[in-house]
Amino acid sequence: MAKVSRDMTPSARAGSLPASPIRRLAPLADAAKERGIHVHQLNIGQPDLAPPESITHLLERASSEELVYAPARGASDAVSAWQIYFSHHSVDLEREDLLITAGASEALLLALMATCDHGDDVLMPEPFYAPYKGLLAMTGLNAIPVPSGPDFGPPDADTVRQLVTPNTRAMLICSPSNPTGTVYGQNDLEKVGAVAVEHDFFLLSDETYREIVFDGPAAPSALAIPGLDDNAVVIDSVSKRFNVCGLRIGCLASRNRAVMDAALELAELRLAVPMIDQRAVVSALTSPRPYVDTVVEAYRERKDAVLSALGNIPGVVAHPPGGAFYVVAELPVDDAESFAAFLLSDVAVNDETVMLTPMSDFYATPGRGKQEVRIACVFDSETLTRAIRIVGEGLETYPGRTTI
Amino acid sequence: MAKVSRDMTPSARAGSLPASPIRRLAPLADAAKERGIHVHQLNIGQPDLAPPESITHLLERASSEELVYAPARGASDAVSAWQIYFSHHSVDLEREDLLITAGASEALLLALMATCDHGDDVLMPEPFYAPYKGLLAMTGLNAIPVPSGPDFGPPDADTVRQLVTPNTRAMLICSPSNPTGTVYGQNDLEKVGAVAVEHDFFLLSDETYREIVFDGPAAPSALAIPGLDDNAVVIDSVSKRFNVCGLRIGCLASRNRAVMDAALELAELRLAVPMIDQRAVVSALTSPRPYVDTVVEAYRERKDAVLSALGNIPGVVAHPPGGAFYVVAELPVDDAESFAAFLLSDVAVNDETVMLTPMSDFYATPGRGKQEVRIACVFDSETLTRAIRIVGEGLETYPGRTTI
Numbered sequence: 001m002a003k004v005s006r007d008m009t010p011s012a013r014a015g016s017l018p019a020s021p022i023r024r025l026a027p028l029a030d031a032a033k034e035r036g037i038h039v040h041q042l043n044i045g046q047p048d049l050a051p052p053e054s055i056t057h058l059l060e061r062a063s064s065e066e067l068v069y070a071p072a073r074g075a076s077d078a079v080s081a082w083q084i085y086f087s088h089h090s091v092d093l094e095r096e097d098l099l100i101t102a103g104a105s106e107a108l109l110l111a112l113m114a115t116c117d118h119g120d121d122v123l124m125p126e127p128f129y130a131p132y133k134g135l136l137a138m139t140g141l142n143a144i145p146v147p148s149g150p151d152f153g154p155p156d157a158d159t160v161r162q163l164v165t166p167n168t169r170a171m172l173i174c175s176p177s178n179p180t181g182t183v184y185g186q187n188d189l190e191k192v193g194a195v196a197v198e199h200d201f202f203l204l205s206d207e208t209y210r211e212i213v214f215d216g217p218a219a220p221s222a223l224a225i226p227g228l229d230d231n232a233v234v235i236d237s238v239s240k241r242f243n244v245c246g247l248r249i250g251c252l253a254s255r256n257r258a259v260m261d262a263a264l265e266l267a268e269l270r271l272a273v274p275m276i277d278q279r280a281v282v283s284a285l286t287s288p289r290p291y292v293d294t295v296v297e298a299y300r301e302r303k304d305a306v307l308s309a310l311g312n313i314p315g316v317v318a319h320p321p322g323g324a325f326y327v328v329a330e331l332p333v334d335d336a337e338s339f340a341a342f343l344l345s346d347v348a349v350n351d352e353t354v355m356l357t358p359m360s361d362f363y364a365t366p367g368r369g370k371q372e373v374r375i376a377c378v379f380d381s382e383t384l385t386r387a388i389r390i391v392g393e394g395l396e397t398y399p400g401r402t403t404i
Numbered sequence: 405m406a407k408v409s410r411d412m413t414p415s416a417r418a419g420s421l422p423a424s425p426i427r428r429l430a431p432l433a434d435a436a437k438e439r440g441i442h443v444h445q446l447n448i449g450q451p452d453l454a455p456p457e458s459i460t461h462l463l464e465r466a467s468s469e470e471l472v473y474a475p476a477r478g479a480s481d482a483v484s485a486w487q488i489y490f491s492h493h494s495v496d497l498e499r500e501d502l503l504i505t506a507g508a509s510e511a512l513l514l515a516l517m518a519t520c521d522h523g524d525d526v527l528m529p530e531p532f533y534a535p536y537k538g539l540l541a542m543t544g545l546n547a548i549p550v551p552s553g554p555d556f557g558p559p560d561a562d563t564v565r566q567l568v569t570p571n572t573r574a575m576l577i578c579s580p581s582n583p584t585g586t587v588y589g590q591n592d593l594e595k596v597g598a599v600a601v602e603h604d605f606f607l608l609s610d611e612t613y614r615e616i617v618f619d620g621p622a623a624p625s626a627l628a629i630p631g632l633d634d635n636a637v638v639i640d641s642v643s644k645r646f647n648v649c650g651l652r653i654g655c656l657a658s659r660n661r662a663v664m665d666a667a668l669e670l671a672e673l674r675l676a677v678p679m680i681d682q683r684a685v686v687s688a689l690t691s692p693r694p695y696v697d698t699v700v701e702a703y704r705e706r707k708d709a710v711l712s713a714l715g716n717i718p719g720v721v722a723h724p725p726g727g728a729f730y731v732v733a734e735l736p737v738d739d740a741e742s743f744a745a746f747l748l749s750d751v752a753v754n755d756e757t758v759m760l761t762p763m764s765d766f767y768a769t770p771g772r773g774k775q776e777v778r779i780a781c782v783f784d785s786e787t788l789t790r791a792i793r794i795v796g797e798g799l800e801t802y803p804g805r806t807t808i
Contacts, residue, residue, distance in 0.1 A: 007604055008634040010666035011521045067650045102506055102652075105674040117415045118522050118544055134673040140522055140544070200411055230412040246471040246679040248506075262414035269538040270509040274681050275650040 025337075028344035029355050037348045040387040042375045043340075043357040050243065070272040073264055074100030074251070078278040081285040082251050088288070089210065091223040091253075099252045099263050102273050104208045104237035105131070107252040108172075111233050112139045114263040115202045116169045122204075123163060123171035125155045127328070127362035127369055129178045129206070144168070145364035152180035152319055152328065154188040160195045170202040171195075175219050176209040179362055179374040180328050181303075181321020183219045193222065196231045202259075203228060206235040208250075211292045213323035214300050229255040238281045240325070241292050247277040299325045305381035309388035313395060315403055327375045328359065334400035336360070336373050347394040354387045354394075371402075429741075432748035433759050441752045444791040446779045447744075447761040456646055456688045456695045470680035476672040478504030478655070482682040485689040486655050492692070493614065495627040495657075503656045503667050506677050508612045508641035509535070511656040512576075515637050516543045518667040519606045520573045526608075527567060527575035529559045531732070531766035531773055533582045533610070548572070549768035556584035556723055556732065558592040564599045574606040575599075579623050580613040583766055583778040584732050585707075585725020587623045597626065600635045606663075607632060610639040612654075615696045617727035618704050633659040642685045644729070645696050651681040703729045709785035713792035717799060719807055729781045732763065738804035740764070740777050751798040758791045758798075775806075 029039050073079060073095070082098050101107040116122065118140035124132060125146045136143045146155045146163055160171065171192065175184035184192070189205075196203040205222035213219050222232040237250035254260050284291065303320070306327045310318040315332030333339040337358035347353050357376070359369035377384060395401060433443050477483060477499070486502050505511040520526065522544035528536060529550045540547045550559045550567055564575065575596065579588035588596070593609075600607040609626035617623050626636040641654035658664050688695065707724070710731045714722040719736030737743040741762035751757050761780070763773035781788060799805060 008606065008660055008663075010518050010663050011524075067648045069649045102678075103675065109674070113542060114414050120415075131673045131675075134669070138517060138670060138673060202412065244471045245473045246676065248676060248678045256412055259412075259414050265538070266542060269535045269542060270513070271507065271535075272650065272652060274506075274652045274678055276680065277678050 025340055025344060025355065028341055032344050032348070032353055035348075036351055038352045039344065040352065040354045040379065040383065040390070042378065042384075042387060043355040068275065070100075070275040070278060072099075072268040072270075072272060074098070074273065075275055075278045077282055078285075081282040082253075085285040085288065086221075086223070086253065089218060089221050089224065091221050093223070093253055093255070096257060097253055097255050097260060099260060099267055100273050100278055101250045101252055101267070102270075103239060103248040103250040104206060104235050105135070105250075106248075106273075107235040107237070107250045108132070108135055108204070108206065109139070110252055110263045110266050111202075111204050111235055112136070112141060112170070113266055114259050115204070115233065116141050119167070120169035121165060121167040123160060123168060123201075124364060125171075125173060126365060127152070127179055127359055127372070128172070128364075129174055130357075130359075130361040132172060133361065133364065141169075142167075143364040146171070148180070148182070152177070152182050154182060154184050154192065157191040157195050160192060161199075164195070164199045164201070168199065168201050170204050172204045172206070173222075174206040174208070176213055176321070176323025178209065178324050179326045179357075179359065180319065181324045181326060183213055183215075183322040186220045186225070189220060189222055189225045189228075193225050193228045193231065197227060201231070202233055203231050204233050204235060208235070208237040209240055209324040210236070211241050211288065212296055212299055212325060214296070214303075215322065219323060223253060223255070231256070233259060238285065241288065241295065242281060242284050243295070244281065247280060249273065249277050249281055299377055302377035302379075302381050302384055303327055305385050306375055306377055306388055309385045309392075310375075313388070313392040315395070316392075325377045327377065329373055329375060330371050331373060332395065332401055332403050333371060333398060334402055336369075336371055338400055339394070339398055340373065342398050342400075343391065343394045347390060347397070349390045349393055352386070352390060354390050356391070429744055429748060429759065432745055436748050436752070436757055439752075440755055442756045443748065444756060444758045444783065444787065444794070446782065446788075446791060447759040454647065470683060472679065474504075474676040474679040474682060476503075476674075476676060477668055478502070478677065479679055479682045481686055482689075485686040486657075489689040489692065490625075490627070490657065493622060493625050493628065495625050497627070497657055497659070500661060501657055501659050501664060503664060503671055504677055504682055505654045505656055505671070506674075507643060507652040507654040508610060508639050509539070509654075510652075510677075511639040511641070511654045512536070512539055512608070512610065513543070514656055514667045514670050515606075515608050515639055516540070516545060516574070517670055518663050519608070519637065520545050523571070524573035525569065525571040527564060527572060527605075528768060529575075529577060530769060531556070531583055531763055531776070532576070532768075533578055534761075534763075534765040536576060537765065537768065545573075546571075547768040550575070552584070552586070556581070556586050558586060558588050558596065561595040561599050564596060565603075568599070568603045568605070572603065572605050574608050576608045576610070577626075578610040578612070580617055580725070580727025582613065582728050583730045583761075583763065584723065585728045585730060587617055587619075587726040590624045590629070593624060593626055593629045593632075597629050597632045597635065601631060605635070606637055606660075607635050608637050608639060612639070612641040613644055613728040614640070615645050615692065616700055616703055616729060618700070618707075619726065623727060627657060627659065635660070637663060642689070645692065645699065646685060646688045647699070648685065651684060653677065653681050653685055703781055706781035706783075706785050706788055707731055709789050710779055710781055710792055713789045713796075714779075717792070717796040719799070720796075731779045731781065733777055733779060734775050735777060736799065736806050737775060737802060738806055740773075740775055742804055743798070743802055744777065746802050746804075747795065747798045751794060751801070753794045753797055756790070756794060758794050760795070
């Protein structure tokens with residue numbers, strides 16, 4: 001505990017956080033903007049779609065009633081709305097099975113803290129949403145990478161089984177997946193869930209993109225799988241399905257009452273989630289359709305446009321997503337992060353360029369994802385097509401071009 | 405790591421959280437309400453005052469612009485507003501010295517995580533705001549109690565010095581203090597700060613109640629003390645000064661850039677704080693007066709009323725606060741928690757009763773605070789006076805009455 005020598009430096013925990021490529025690329029994007037270049041930010045999942053009118057309307061009517069502490073679990077009418085919402089997905093929950101959170105981020109933080117202790121292992125199918133790695137570092141947990149199935153499919157149950165150790169406490173999946181768009185079907189969840197039951201670990205299931213699937217009405221929830229009541233813990237968010245990223249409303253849901261009680265105790269320490277934001281989505285949660293259908297149709301058209309535009313670039317391999325609104329593409333480059341930086345610094349077509357997310361940070365295995373980028377389909381098809389063309393032009397002049 | 409035997413139970417971390425007396429008393433309060441009894445909730449700091457009109461007005465104008473992700477550090481105009489706010493308290497900060505958070509709770513969580521590692525010790529003058537203990541348990545830190553000075557005054561510098569070990573990484577103070585109302589003067593901060601500099605630990609200063617003082621315009625900030633730039637980390641919140649507990653807006657501030665960079669990295673994992681809530685307080689932050697003056701005057705009258713009413717009850721010792729809006733009272737009872745439960749279950753005057761906060765959980769030293777309660781002055785003087793009279797009537801019939 002050599003405290004004396006470390007002086008007033010931050011915690012080792014903070015130092016162990018993986019560096020963010022966004023942070024490294026952001027100054028380049030700012031510089032491009034200063035040069036008068038429009039940067040198409042395909043790097044973050046902040047769509048341009050308008051939220052449901054019920055939300056903007058409710059915000060207009062916000063009164064000082066919304067300015068008091070909500071209960072730690074959530075405002076009463078908001079908890080009811082989440083119950084109704086889940087019932088539409090064949091998931092019947094009691095109020096005590098639910099906890100409203102500050103987005104999926106807080107839901108995951110609470111899930112990790114309520115289920116795992118410092119030093120425990122968490123199985124993570126690769127590639128995964130990059131901030132998961134930071135949340136694990138923050139909570140002192142070890143990310144154990146699990147290879148995906150073919151074409152980023154769900155991992156094989158036997159592969160998972162072989163990676164389980166006495167230190168395994170949870171497996172963290174995301175379906176539909178950010179970044180790959182992989183959707184875990186009922187059968188996939190049953191198989192992975194069986195391993196969780198067999199070896200007593202939690203199945204933490206991030207279902208933020210639940211309705212955004214291109215085949216069928218929604219991805220099945222881990223809470224709809226029989227036999228997983230003790231193991232399944234769902235992380236959810238309204239950010240993407242209702243285009244209200246800025247509200248920061250999500251929830252944690254599980255039928256494991258001891259885990260939910262523990263999560264509530266942890267949540268009580270932060271007192272409450274903003275009442276006004278919780279209430280704003282009540283109506284949208286109880287009647288999500290037809291709004292979410294229009295959202296899905298928008299993304300279907302957009303991902304098709306991106307896949308089509310990527311198909312026109314020699315040497316690029318794009319992976320059609322089953323859901324969510326990202327496309328993972330392998331590029332013929334030495335290093336996707338260098339290429340992303342090059343696009344921002346050296347490429348502009350009619351004063352436009354593109355910001356992509358390099359994917360090394362979406363892996364726990366060193367060296368993986370070096371040629372991959374994540375493209376967020378967050379603008380209209382025409383803009384996306386133009387942006388991908390700029391990527392293609394960038395590849396033609398990029399000095400580190402390779403073949404895949 | 406005997407994982408196999410623990411089955412699907414929550415983490416030991418969750419189990420290590422101190423139980424909440426609020427949680428234990430809440431069912432009794434609910435039962436009293438069901439019996440048609442009005443429960444004066446003097447147990448929580450949720451005041452009844454109206455927020456500034458600028459806030460309710462801004463919320464009315466909230467548009468879909470407020471529904472996108474804010475930057476992790478905070479919305480640009482909101483960060484500027486915090487800079488202006490601090491400049492009114494002789495604290496000049498750069499934007500990078502600030503981070504907008506989901507209330508003081510998140511600010512403290514980030515402060516603890518950015519400065520301390522699992523197993524580190526944090527010095528805590530007793531009594532302290534009870535949830536601090538839970539936040540330390542959550543982050544794997546040890547609460548080391550520091551005795552207060554006379555009448556809950558700031559601890560003596562030598563007392564602090566004697567408790568420092570190589571494992572000490574921070575000291576957490578609250579000024580004006582919840583629960584005692586103790587205000588650290590410039591001189592107190594200098595003395596405690598000198599020990600922090602001498603022994604290389606962080607001075608985490610929760611200044612949520614900054615303006616709510618009954619002598620002078622505001623409590624001095626740890627950031628206004630010369631020589632503490634590397635050590636002082638301030639936790640702040642608008643909840644109490646603007647009566648917007650439900651917005652959940654606070655901030656973390658320090659001139660230790662490495663700590664703020666670390667905190668920002670941690671904050672990036674939760675993406676953002678709700679934009680609408682951040683923006684709602686911009687105007688109030690830049691022009692807090694005269695609104696906060698009316699707030700202070702209201703609390704001055706209220707705490708005087710509570711002190712006066714307590715003075716009429718034989719055997720009760722009340723501690724006049726220098727700031728904040730709580731009064732700590734020692735009661736002639738065997739156990740303040742039992743008495744608080746008795747009030748809820750067995751006492752009603754004209755169908756009214758009172759909920760108090762027993763203070764054992766405000767101490768890390770076992771057995772301390774057993775006769776103390778915290779009274780939140782969150783209603784008008786007349787109501788408070790009536791409520792304290794009910795406490796007095798309760799004491800007359802309480803079977804565990806003692807003398808102090």
